[in-house]
Amino acid sequence: MLPRTTDDNLLDNLSYADLFKYSRTCKDAQNTVSSYMRRKHKLETVLGKYFTDAQILYFRHLQATTGMVISGSTALQFFERILYPESDLDLYVEHRYRRPIALWLASIGYRYVAARKTFRSEHHDAGDGVSITATQPTLEEALAVDVPQLTEGPINYGAHRPTIFFYGSGGGYLDATAILNFQKVDEIGQHRKIQIISSPRSPVEMILNFHSTCVMNFITHEKAYSLYPRATFEERRSLICLFSTAARARAWAKYTERGWTMLDGITGDDFHDLDSSLARGRRYVGDSKTWTIPILPKIDTTCPEDLVEMNSWSLHYDQYLKPHLEFSLLISPQLRFCYLVVDEFLREEIWKIRILHKTYCEGDQHYDWFVKPFVTRYLTETIV
Missing domain, CATH: 1.20.1280 (Monooxygenase)
Known part of the structure; x- marks a missing residue:
């Protein structure tokens, strides 16, 4: 050997x-x-420049309790077996769980850096007050800013019946609630930058609204997921999923320089080939088309189990063979996290779980782990 x-x-x-x-x-x-x-495929390889080994372990515990995921170029580097020296660490989390992450970063020496100007989401009117990059002078002031769990509108199941399903949305990278910037100078004088990017709903929704498929990868406390691995790592193709803006054009140019062919649509052969790396159809996180890598070593059994594989979506193409990702959102006070739901049949199955109809939460009791077997059974039995 x-x-x-x-x-x-x-x-x-x-x-x-x-x-x-x-x-x-x-x-x-x-x-x-x-x-x-x-x-x-060791997490320390991509996180070592930001944290010590002990801090990485605690970071994974934070992931487990908050639902935070690593995405962006760091997740891509993890799968690619390379490192981009100029890259930052992007952390995605539901807005309501951002506080413990931000306070922990501050406690280990990262300094909150207020942005010089405020951007607004491309997905909302300028007058609705949806602030993106945090400009508040102190971290406490930035964390004090709260927003409602914005949705695109309810999917109604009849009058006087509680609403737990909502329409999903597009919108791209700036469809975030807030972006908190942190910086630190390490012992050799290198500047390390971390961004907490908070989502009004599920971080997976934001990832599915990235500019193209080559960056639709993320890492939880238990596993790393690449949603379109064959196109990304074997064929070096990346399907553009959003309309062009100046910022997105710069992103596409960056990934073109890194070796990807950016596709503005698919070919007829791709459309008709259900084994294509960019095939249309229903998907879920962790399915047979996902590349999944376990994160080792496993952390202790007191951590909550990973629930991200409850998220599902569908990839469609229009008459011009342009892509469109579809899903609805499951939001209930009885659930700790928000989830993406692939179709009306799964919604009907979830609707039968009556506890989710309650409009208030008793203490810190949540039922995600009760719902998971129902969702998992449906997804594994109906999506090959």
Whole structure:
């Protein structure tokens, strides 16, 4: 068996498809590739410049309790086996759970940096007061800003019946409630930047509204997920999902420089091929088309289980073969988090869970873990 460093030098130059083929040649090759993958896909590799090992462990506990995910270029680097020196750490979380994350960052030496100007969401009228980048002079003032859980309107199930389903929305990167900037200078003089990007609803909704599919990747406390892995890492294709703006054009140019072909739509062959890497149809986080990597070591059993695989959506194309992602939102006081729901049939199944109809929450009691088996069974039985 070759030394580990020699293995890395050789295997770094293979694509994931080639690694898979090589691993199937013999038992030794399988063990070599498995060991290599464990070394390459360590969370410490992408978080080491921001946190110590002990801090990374606590960070994962924060992820478990708040539903925070890592996304943006950091998640992409985790899958790519490379590091972008100029990249920042982007953390996505429901707005109501941003406080403990922000206070923890401040406690370990990160300084809140107020933005010089306020941006407003492209998805809302300028007059509705939806502030994005935090300009408040202190962290406490920034955290004091609260907003309602904005929705696109209810999906009604009849008069006088509680509403727990809402229409999902597009809107892109700036469809955020707030962006809190933090900076720190490390012991070698390097500036480290972290952004907490809070969502009025589910962070997964924001990720599905990113500019293109190559950045639709994220990391929870338990697993890393790439939603369109074959297109992203094997074919180096990225499907543009939003209309063009100056900021998005710059983002597309950046990823073109990094080796991706940006697609303004798909071909007829892609549309008719249900095995295409960008095939239309229903999906859920963690399905057979998702690349899922466990985050090791596992953290202690007192942490809440990961609930992100309850999120589902559907990819459609219009007559011009332009993409559109569809889903509705499940929002209830009885649930700790907001979830994406793929279709009306799943909504009907969830609607039967009567506890979700209660309009108030008793203490800190939530029923996400009660709902999960119903959602998981439906998704695994109906989506291949």
